[in-house]
Amino acid sequence: xxxxxxxxxxxxxxxxxxxxxxxxxxxxxxxxxxxxxxxxxxxxxxxxxxxxxxxxxxxxxxxxxxxxxxxxxxxxxxxxxxxxxxxxxxxxxxxxxxxxxxxxxxxxxxxxxxxxxxxxxxxxxxxxxxxxxxxxxxxxxxxxxxxxxxxxxxxxxxxxxxxxxxxxxxxxxxxxxxxxxxxxxxxxxxxxxxxxxxxxxxxxxxxxxxxxxxxxxxxxxxxxxxxxxxxxxxxxxxxxxxxxxxxxxxxxxxxxxxxxxxxxxxxxxxxxxxxxxxxxxxxxxxxxxxxxxxxxxxxxxxxxxxxxxxxxxxxxxxxxxxxxxxxxxxxxxxxxxxxxxxxxxxxxxxxxxxxxxxxxxxxxxxxxxxxxxxxxxxxxxxxxxxxxxxxxxxxxxxxxxxxxxxxxxxxxxxxxxxxxxxxxxxxxxxxxxxxxxxxxxxxxxxxxxxxxxxxxxxxxxxxxxxxxxxxxxxxxxxxxxxxxxxxxx
Numbered sequence: 044x045x046x047x048x049x050x051x052x053x054x055x056x057x058x059x060x061x062x063x064x065x066x067x068x069x070x071x072x073x074x075x076x077x078x079x080x081x082x083x084x085x086x087x088x089x090x091x092x093x094x095x096x097x098x099x100x101x102x103x104x105x106x107x108x109x110x111x112x113x114x115x116x117x118x119x120x121x122x123x124x125x126x127x128x129x130x131x132x133x134x135x136x137x138x139x140x141x142x143x144x145x146x147x148x149x150x151x152x153x154x155x156x157x158x159x160x161x162x163x164x165x166x167x168x169x170x171x172x173x174x175x176x177x178x179x180x181x182x183x184x185x186x187x188x189x190x191x192x193x194x195x196x197x198x199x200x201x202x203x204x205x206x207x208x209x210x211x212x213x214x215x216x217x218x219x220x221x222x223x224x225x226x227x228x229x230x231x232x233x234x235x236x237x238x239x240x241x242x243x244x245x246x247x248x249x250x251x252x253x254x255x256x257x258x259x260x261x262x263x264x265x266x267x268x269x270x271x272x273x274x275x276x277x278x279x280x281x282x283x284x285x286x287x288x289x290x291x292x293x294x295x296x297x298x299x300x301x302x303x304x305x306x307x308x309x310x311x312x313x314x315x316x317x318x319x320x321x322x323x324x325x326x327x328x329x330x331x332x333x334x335x336x337x338x339x340x341x342x343x344x345x346x347x348x349x350x351x352x353x354x355x356x357x358x359x360x361x362x363x364x365x366x367x368x369x370x371x372x373x374x375x376x377x378x379x380x381x382x383x384x385x386x387x388x389x390x391x392x393x394x395x396x397x398x399x400x401x402x403x404x405x406x407x408x409x410x411x412x413x414x415x416x417x418x419x420x421x422x423x424x425x426x427x428x429x430x431x432x433x434x435x436x437x438x439x440x441x442x443x444x445x446x447x448x449x450x451x452x453x454x455x456x457x458x459x460x461x462x463x464x465x466x467x468x469x470x471x472x473x474x475x476x477x478x479x480x481x482x483x484x485x486x487x488x489x490x491x492x493x494x495x496x497x498x499x500x501x502x503x504x505x506x507x508x509x510x511x512x513x514x515x516x517x518x519x520x521x522x523x524x525x526x527x528x529x530x531x532x
Contacts, residue, residue: 071109289476342429
């Protein structure tokens with residue numbers, strides 16, 4: 044009888060369920076977008092119940108699309124937008140507030156208000172104290188929802204990133220994995236446990252927190268979804284760590300960049316936790332039950348594909364996202380135009396929450412084609428910035444960059460990326476490595492695949508871009524970018 048693995052990929056703009064066979068091939072998919080809620084400037088929220096409803100729908104759609112008997116699904120893996128924060132009633136399962144999304148900047152003043160030491164927290168958690176991690180988001184909900192703090196202190200409320208929320212709804216268990224826990228400012232990166240002192244300083248009751256498991260582990264069996272009843276959840280990974288798994292980046296020095304709503308570059312540092320001096324984050328890359336954790340350096344950029352969506356939805360210069368490539372190809376360069384997409388401030392490596400997006404170099408000569416090309420160049424330049432910082436931290440020169448995510452279908456962008464980095468860029472056969480990665484992890488946990496080497500064999504490169512731009516032109520682009528960024532600060 045054939046065996047399958049089901050991946051739940053809960054992202055910033057949509058939820059997908061994808062079914063994979065024993066050869067790692069995709070056989071069925073379901074996908075549905077959810078609302079982006081913007082109550083105030085800088086605030087970004089999602090409705091957790093809408094995400095749960097969509098999750099149930101896309102699971103059913105994927106099973107129908109694959110035309111498989113649900114009893115042949117041997118394991119489930121969950122991957123998710125990481126820092127997005129949900130607080131719910133333990134008894135009723137109802138959220139007390141909308142999910143606060145990782146892009147949200149309402150907690151930007153948390154470090155200053157609490158008087159916390161950045162260097163000490165960076166060493167202990169791998170994170171900077173800003174609006175990005177989940178911990179300050181929890182505290183905000185407790186402080187701004189009537190009665191929430193009192194209920195939390197009485198043990199009535201639960202916190203989770205989206206993985207924990209979906210696990211709770213599927214299995215009734217309150218668990219998360221080390222990759223998601225490492226994005227909260229509440230987990231000690233050395234012990235991989237919740238840190239009582241950090242919880243106290245951020246004013247988050249420890250009773251709210253889920254049990255921390257390895258990434259490949261026993262997360263419980265499904266009891267709240269008829270089609271999947273009794274099937275075990277054997278893997279949970281934050282989306283970027285799942286992409287590392289999907290790219291087969293299991294050796295120190297291997298790196299990948301995911302081009303989604305944001306841009307996320309991770310470098311495997313092995314069993315060695317590296318504390319950044321250049322604006323990078325330290326994080327858990329993955330942990331397999333019974334084994335030592337593997338760490339990574341990460342550069343997180345808030346706006347990648349979101350910039351293309353802005354060109355489409357706010358400016359109306361393209362009808363659909365893929366048009367940006369064809370439009371940008373109609374001009375030989377950016378015509379002097381630079382876009383700095385600091386819509387939520389600047390993330391790595393600069394971390395300036397009050398920076399604002401700008402367009403520089405506009406003249407009567409500039410057209411929408413120049414704006415399209417400038418948008419692609421902004422994406423490539425932001426990846427170059429985090430790459431330079433990561434190399435400075437690790438002392439390891441990047442030899443090749445593995446890429447994935449929806450934007451890597453844009454071949455002009457991939458060529459620009461190779462040009463400004465000066466290294467080859469490799470795109471895999473399956474560019475949606477977030478879903479395939481957590482499927483491989485779940486299959487590993489269920490015994491469908493025996494070793495990481497077998498998993499890595501599925502990460503086949505489909506196309507490679509080599510640097511082709513003149514060094515002087517690259518230097519000019521970098522100078523133009525830096526000048527524009529300076530104006531956005």
